[in-house]
Amino acid sequence: MVGRGAVAAFAVLAFTGCMAHGQRTVPVAEVAGPEALRVVLVTTPQDFSEAVKRANPGDKIVLANGVWADFDAVFHAEGTANSPIHLVAETPGKVILSGQSSLRLAGNYLIVSGLVFRDGYTPRSEVISFRRDSNHLANNSRVTNTVIDSYSNPDRTQRDLWVGMYGRNNTFDFNHLENKTNAGPTMAVRLNTEESQENGHRIANNYFGPRPVLGSNGGETLRIGTSHYSLTHSGTVVEDNFFDRCSGEVEIISNKSGGNIYRGNTFHASRGTLTLRHGNGTLIENNLFDGAGEPYTGGVRVINAEQTIRNNYFKDLTGIRFSGALVIMNGVPNSPINRYHQVNGAVIERNTFDQVSSIELGEGSDSERSAVPVNSKLQNNIVLGKGGVNPFHLHDEVSGIAFADNLGSGGWPEAIASGFSKLESPTQIGERGWIQPSAGAGAVGPYGVALSATGVDWYPKASAASPFEGGAVVSLKPGTDVLFDALQEANAGDQFILEPGDYLESRIITLSVPVSIKAEDRGSARLSFERPQLFKLTGNGGLQLDGVTVTGRSAPDGSGNSLVGTSSSDGSNNHLLDLKNSRFEDFDVNRGFSVVAASKGSFFDRIDVENSEFENISGPVFKLDAETDDYGIYNAEYLEISDSSFTRIGKTVASVYRGGTDESTFGPHVLVTGSSFETIGSGDVPIMDLHGIQYVKFSGNNVIAANPVALTLTTGKPELDFSANKLDGAPADTFATTVDLRGKN
Ligand code: CA
Numbered sequence: 108m109v110g111r112g113a114v115a116a117f118a119v120l121a122f123t124g125c126m127a128h129g130q131r132t133v134p135v136a137e138v139a140g141p142e143a144l145r146v147v148l149v150t151t152p153q154d155f156s157e158a159v160k161r162a163n164p165g166d167k168i169v170l171a172n173g174v175w176a177d178f179d180a181v182f183h184a185e186g187t188a189n190s191p192i193h194l195v196a197e198t199p200g201k202v203i204l205s206g207q208s209s210l211r212l213a214g215n216y217l218i219v220s221g222l223v224f225r226d227g228y229t230p231r232s233e234v235i236s237f238r239r240d241s242n243h244l245a246n247n248s249r250v251t252n253t254v255i256d257s258y259s260n261p262d263r264t265q266r267d268l269w270v271g272m273y274g275r276n277n278t279f280d281f282n283h284l285e286n287k288t289n290a291g292p293t294m295a296v297r298l299n300t301e302e303s304q305e306n307g308h309r310i311a312n313n314y315f316g317p318r319p320v321l322g323s324n325g326g327e328t329l330r331i332g333t334s335h336y337s338l339t340h341s342g343t344v345v346e347d348n349f350f351d352r353c354s355g356e357v358e359i360i361s362n363k364s365g366g367n368i369y370r371g372n373t374f375h376a377s378r379g380t381l382t383l384r385h386g387n388g389t390l391i392e393n394n395l396f397d398g399a400g401e402p403y404t405g406g407v408r409v410i411n412a413e414q415t416i417r418n419n420y421f422k423d424l425t426g427i428r429f430s431g432a433l434v435i436m437n438g439v440p441n442s443p444i445n446r447y448h449q450v451n452g453a454v455i456e457r458n459t460f461d462q463v464s465s466i467e468l469g470e471g472s473d474s475e476r477s478a479v480p481v482n483s484k485l486q487n488n489i490v491l492g493k494g495g496v497n498p499f500h501l502h503d504e505v506s507g508i509a510f511a512d513n514l515g516s517g518g519w520p521e522a523i524a525s526g527f528s529k530l531e532s533p534t535q536i537g538e539r540g541w542i543q544p545s546a547g548a549g550a551v552g553p554y555g556v557a558l559s560a561t562g563v564d565w566y567p568k569a570s571a572a573s574p575f576e577g578g579a580v581v582s583l584k585p586g587t588d589v590l591f592d593a594l595q596e597a598n599a600g601d602q603f604i605l606e607p608g609d610y611l612e613s614r615i616i617t618l619s620v621p622v623s624i625k626a627e628d629r630g631s632a633r634l635s636f637e638r639p640q641l642f643k644l645t646g647n648g649g650l651q652l653d654g655v656t657v658t659g660r661s662a663p664d665g666s667g668n669s670l671v672g673t674s675s676s677d678g679s680n681n682h683l684l685d686l687k688n689s690r691f692e693d694f695d696v697n698r699g700f701s702v703v704a705a706s707k708g709s710f711f712d713r714i715d716v717e718n719s720e721f722e723n724i725s726g727p728v729f730k731l732d733a734e735t736d737d738y739g740i741y742n743a744e745y746l747e748i749s750d751s752s753f754t755r756i757g758k759t760v761a762s763v764y765r766g767g768t769d770e771s772t773f774g775p776h777v778l779v780t781g782s783s784f785e786t787i788g789s790g791d792v793p794i795m796d797l798h799g800i801q802y803v804k805f806s807g808n809n810v811i812a813a814n815p816v817a818l819t820l821t822t823g824k825p826e827l828d829f830s831a832n833k834l835d836g837a838p839a840d841t842f843a844t845t846v847d848l849r850g851k852n
Contacts, residue, residue, distance in 0.1 A: 173201075177205075196222055211235075223254040268293070285317060315328050317352040350374045446475075477503075488548060583604065609635070644671065701724075799821040
């Protein structure tokens with residue numbers, strides 16, 4: 108590996124004189140090589156192209172510090188094994204590629220280092236591509252020490268890749284990729300021509316920062332191959348990478364080719380699994396899957412033949428079914444290449460499962476997926492279920508898996524019990540109480556990779572702080588357009604405190620950062636607005652309202668008003684909305700007046716409502732049904748309402764729509780607890796209209812004069828919890844009418 112220090116030292120050599128035309132050539136005689144090393148500093152795209160054209164093995168092209176907007180960079184050159192050609196930043200982290208920029212590599216022995224992509228998105232199908240076009244690939248080349256941060260297409264449905272690897276023997280290491288919010292894997296290894304197969308690529312020591320929930324398929328952090336080429340050998344090594352909150356969809360990694368190795372990686376608080384979706388003969392070893400107790404965190408999902416999973420540590424994983432700590436799928440007999448091939452010859456040995464919620468065997472068993480695992484072994488593992496509860500769930504016949512010499516906490520299903528012995532008192536070491544191997548069972552440490560050994564050291568890794576804190580605290584006095592004026596200059600995490608009195612807003616407030624607006628005392632600040640919307644969330648916009656009374660009385664007399672709306676005009680990251688201790692009244696000047704109305708192409712991570720009142724609202728109160736194309740896309744991952752009241756609501760309280768039948772998402776989720784509802788809807792309008800939902804909890808609520816929740820089930824196995832509700836004073840647990848369309852499409 109080339110040291111980072113060496114790159115910086117070379118760059119310094121370039122600045123020993125003035126630059127008349129933005130380009131200066133400095134021969135460096137003392138560097139040995141087949142040709143004299145030249146260092147060329149460039150300040151314009153034209154000079155860069157010229158320098159690339161004239162580059163010889165051993166040359167170093169240096170991009171001057173500053174912002175390079177709309178830079179369509181092509182690095183097509185021929186280095187040699189001993190004298191690669193470098194493309195480096197003058198100072199690592201000080202060269203920003205923004206706007207509509209991209210970088211394409213083609214040729215041999217190229218090394219790219221020190222760049223940052225942010226404040227824009229690629230106009231091409233990739234940000235960094237290891238090919239110029241389908242006829243010119245890069246081989247034996249490396250991209251290192253480079254950052255791509257939030258460089259997402261503002262249209263969430265537009266697919267692209269941040270990194271596309273083609274060719275052979277390429278390396279992608281010590282990079283930092285964070286916050287991709289549009290469709291398409293963050294990174295993909297492509298095997299679409301013979302020149303990219305048996306590729307020998309190495310993906311190592313990267314920091315894969317948070318990938319927010321996409322709200323549809325296509326949110327993988329890494330994909331290797333596609334179903335079409337899945338029976339070809341890939342031979343990519345993925346090692347010592349840190350996956351931090353990579354939660355775009357059910358697949359953290361979608362492995363769709365053969366002969367890959369995943370070794371020594373850490374998966375931290377990431378939803379979903381490393382999925383062996385297609386292809387055979389892949390090895391997964393020495394990884395740490397640490398769910399940190401977060402929802403839907405999982406480990407490995409096994410499909411296909413000759414897969415080996417050994418010496419991994421699975422810790423605090425709460426996922427079940429497709430996101431279990433270990434999931435062995437059923438296959439489809441004589442499966443087409445894009446469905447599920449039978450598990451055959453899987454070896455799962457010497458792993459430690461420590462406080463995991465589930466291990467699923469024969470998962471997905473149904474009339475189509477009827478081929479049970481065969482010729483497989485599960486041996487010498489330590490398996491400790493969460494809270495001492497047996498984590499194994501058997502969905503079909505498991506006689507094709509030989510269980511032997513495993514240790515665990517007990518309670519095993521009879522069909523597999525002979526392969527287990529009780530681990531009486533596990534030895535634990537370290538602050539986190541790692542379970543030590545015992546009697547030849549369990550994983551031998553160290554597990555995974557340390558965060559500090561990944562990414563770059565000159566760019567901060569993503570924080571876990573609340574988005575509604577950490578900024579300035581600003582006190583505001585009542586008046587007209589006070590919020591509009593104050594929020595023009597708002598920074599992320601600012602908190603605005605409203606002194607008692609009336610606030611009237613005559614303009615729509617566009618919010619592209621998360622802010623908090625709080626009344627000094629609950630109910631003492633009254634807010635009204637004269638436009639069809641008050642807050643329009645865009646970019647990274649988010650809003651917390653605490654203790655505020657909002658009235659719709661001043662809104663225009665037209666249909667479809669809303670307090671909070673969304674727009675992707677300035678980018679559309681995942682939004683957060685937090686309404687608490689607040690009151691919303693008289694949103695009824697016309698029909699279709701919502702508190703929240705999401706537009707197509709926008710997505711809320713969470714809408715939280717707590718201890719708030721809603722009265723006289725024409726509704727729907729929460730309108731989250733703009734994605735009607737049935738592509739598996741939806742508007743909100745979580746709508747969670749607690750300890751709140753809804754009175755005289757014209758339409759439904761919540762309208763949520765998720766169409767499509769793919770099994771790629773965990774949401775949408777709707778949770779409603781401890782709340783009261785009185786006089787909701789007219790005619791047969793349901794209290795809530797939930798289509799394609801994956802999780803519903805409607806529990807401990809008191810309902811008077813309303814129609815049941817309308818559930819339309821379209822895909823998956825939605826979790827439904829209706830308990831302890833009262834309808835018109837009488838117990839009515841299951842307060843829903845269900846239409847089940849599953850298997851009918
Ligand atoms: Ca997927």
